[in-house]
């Protein structure tokens with residue numbers, strides 16, 4: 704897996720604070736949920752290892768889905784919209800491909 708320095712951030716980035724100088728691994732930074740940070744205070748959040756999330760879309764979406772502070776800030780409709788738009792758009796390079804052939808296509812080819 705290659706590590707590109709200036710990887711574009713996914714659409715969940717606006718809900719997270721990017722911790723300067725803190726890396727999950729050599730490619731990924733650590734982020735903190737802004738809703739959590741506001742709720743418990745940024746100093747506390749920065750000292751709490753459990754608050755720090757690797758900045759992949761999957762980890763961020765998982766956190767927001769289960770975050771009670773985030774749920775208190777946004778309605779469940781908003782959260783659903785935020786998460787579905789973040790997780791359905793694959794990468795920024797493929798914005799206009801069709802979304803209907805995800806699993807049906809591969810199962811058809813197995814049968815044929």
Ligand SMILES: [Zn+2]
Pocket residue numbers: 736737738739740766767770771772773
């Ligand atoms: Zn949170």
